[in-house]
Amino acid sequence: MAFPKLTTLVQRVPPAHAMLLWAALAGLVGALATIAFREGLAGMQWLLVGHSGSFVEMAAQLPWYLRVILPCAGGLAAGGFLLLARRYRDRSAPDYMDAIAGGSGEISVPQTLLRSASSLCTIASGGSIGREGSMVQLAALGASLLGRVVNFDRERLRLLVACGAAAGITSAYNAPIAAAFFVGEIVLGPLLMESVGPMMIASVVANITMRRLPGYKPTYEMPAFPDIGMLEVPLFVALGVLAGLAAPQFMALLAAARRRFAKSSLPLPLRLALGGLGVGIISVWVPQVWGNGYSVVNSLLHTPWVWTAVLAILVFKVLATLLTAGSGAVGGIFTPTLFVGAALGYLFGLGAHELAPALVSSPAAYAIVGMAAFLAAATGAPLMAILMIFEMTLSYQVMLPLMLACVLAYFVARGAGGLPMYEITLRRQREEQERLRLRGTQMRELIKPAETVLPLEASLEQMAEMFRAHPVKYIYIVDGQQRYQGVVGLRDLTAGLLDGAGQAGKTAADFVQRGLLPVLTPEMPLQEAFQQFLAHHGERLPAVQGKDDPVLLGVVYKTALLDAFARLDRDPLSTP
CATH class of the missing domain: 3.10.580.10 (CBS-domain)
Structure with a gap:
């Protein structure tokens, strides 16, 4: 319901100026929504095991039978919430990307809350999926409700929801510039200052809010990036090509897993329970498959690993992600994608170091570039990937290898015809192909x-x-x-x-x-x-x-x- 006096006051302010103020408020709301989900996750961990923290450490401390039971039970509960969400269908968009790109900016409240509860059950019980998806969705919902309260028109409401989404990504990854470009590059398409400006305001306010509240710490604690010699540049080029070839295969596996689960005759709760059971069985031997991979990536960046251990965790983590995401669990693929890129880059760096130890940087440097290159190839958003890793490292030395690897990975993946991470990107690619065909129509x-x-x-x-x-x-x-x-x-x-x-x-x-x-x-x-x-x-x-x-x-x-x-x-x- 709109407030008449507030609506009148908004209408008196020039739209471009007012939008910056509302974007700042959306940033604050987005940060608070993200914190609420994070605290809810910590509360679920307390209920399940009596403490919160790293999911990998949590899994390692549990007896083997609980490692099997918890993900299965979490999947069953998550499926129940998704069944409830299906009953609440209204005109509002269930996903923030649809609300921004093709909808009215209105996001369904019951569907978002129920799907977020489902995601909470999956993640808290060890599902191999990212928490950023629900964080961003809740942040976007907060912005949507804010815009509806002050009776925004359709276009400004969509932009405010984009600001909320950018704030959610900032709160999840502490990368305000990359967050604005994520929404601009993936969701909105053409980057217009009228859109990016408010999103940057929202992202900055969300980042400031997160830094001022207790419990703040960088998402990934990046080591100092070394100076890169000219002889090492071809290696980063090769890593970009490798990431561009591997990312489409990863996305194809995810799509195949979703199709396979969808073809089964099992009810949705049992499908998610089956996916959780698979993750639980794997975690009996490899507890690192629990969670979204944060702790493993941080360990790769700061601790020496042998290649056999990295390869084993990479294989089993991918399998666990296929089981979790393929079964229909609600959550983000963004963070597992960063994990795969980091592991791939680390293995590449280990191999390069064996060939020329005196000329090659530490494997951690290749893990950093591998994260960005794999992300660029999987999302089809190289600029966002470059900015995100740069903001995490705050090192100008990283820019040359990042730019080379990300741009090459993007073009290699696009040339290979791989499926992008987000459906909206695929739609835009198809539409652009149709435009090109029509331009050449005779x-x-x-x-x-x-x-x-x-x-x-x-x-x-x-x-x-x-x-x-x-x-x-x-x-x-x-x-x-x-x-x-x-x-x-x-x-x-x-x-x-x-x-x-x-x-x-x-x-x-x-x-x-x-x-x-x-x-x-x-x-x-x-x-x-x-x-x-x-x-x-x-x-x-x-x-x-x-x-x-x-x-x-x-x-x-x-x-x-x-x-x-x-x-x-x-x-x-x-x-x-």
């Missing part, structure tokens, strides 16, 4: 058979019958070789028939008008054909083989041309 693809064609020898009766059968203004006339000669107009033929005297024996050749209508050719681009229609003001135009060889191929309708232009110019992310 009249050949729009030509339809012409039904109103007669030869030069056609009689008055034949032409009159043609006009009676088809509600058109012109009949196309061709010679014996089907070459276009011109048109006979309904008005001219009617005048001739009314005249009566001297019209007997006349044919189409006596009425044909040459050059009255412009003609289209198969190779003619959309824009040029559109100009021909503007000059003619008709509903259709003849299409011929060529100006020098005017064989009539058919007709192009204005509606088909306008439809092609509409698909070319439409911004699908701004339509409901």
Whole structure:
């Protein structure tokens, strides 16, 4: 419900200025929503095991049978919450990305709360999935409710929700600049200052709030990044290529796991319980698969590891993530993606160090770059990945390898045709491909058979019958070789028939008008054909083989041309 006085006050302030103030408030709300989820997670840990902290340490301290039971029970409870969420379907978008990109900015409150409760059950019981998904969703919901209270219009509400989402990402990763570019690059598409400016304000306020509240610490405590020698640059290039090849395979495995679980006849709670059971069984031998991988990544960055241990944890962590995410659990894939990239980079660094220990930096440096490159390839957002890791390290030395690896990983992954992490990115890629196809569309693809064609020898009766059968203004006339000669107009033929005297024996050749209508050719681009229609003001135009060889191929309708232009110019992310 809107507050009239508050709404009036908002309307008096210039929209651009007011948006910055509301963005700051959205940042505060986003930070508080993130803290609420984090504290809820800690509370669940206390209920389950009597203390909170690292999920890996929690799993290592539990007896083996509890490592199996807890994820299974958590999955069962999470599935129950998802079943309840399905009962609450309204006009509001269930996901913040849809609310920003294609919706009205309104986010469903019951669905968000129930899905967040489901995510809480999965994560607290050791599910191999990130907590950032629900954090961002709750932050976006807070911004959406704020905008609805002050009666924002559709466009400003969507922007405020984007600010809330950016604040949630900032609160989860302590990377305010990258958070703004995450929403801008992945969700909004084209980066406009009108959108990015408020999101940066929201991100900064969220980051300040998180730093001032108890319990703050960096998400990843990054080691100092070493100076990079020229001989080491090709290695980071190779790492970028490797990440670009591996990320699509990881995303394909996730998609396959989701399909496999979806095809099962099990109810949703049992599906999630089965995924949790699989994670629990793996954790009997590898407790590091619990949680989103934060502690393992931090350990890779600061502690020497042997390659066999890194490879084993990488394989089992990927398997645990496939079981958790594939079963339908609500949560983020963003953090597990960072884990896979870090492990892949660390293994690459170990191999490079074995080949040239005197020339190669520590494996931790490759883990840092591997995180960014794999993230860039998986999300299709290289700029965001570069900024995020740079903000975590605050080291200019990291920029050269980051830029090389992330950009190469992005283009390699896109060239490989891999599935992006987010459905909205996939939709945008398909739409861009359609636009490119339409830009290259020629009249050949729009030509339809012409039904109103007669030869030069056609009689008055034949032409009159043609006009009676088809509600058109012109009949196309061709010679014996089907070459276009011109048109006979309904008005001219009617005048001739009314005249009566001297019209007997006349044919189409006596009425044909040459050059009255412009003609289209198969190779003619959309824009040029559109100009021909503007000059003619008709509903259709003849299409011929060529100006020098005017064989009539058919007709192009204005509606088909306008439809092609509409698909070319439409911004699908701004339509409901």
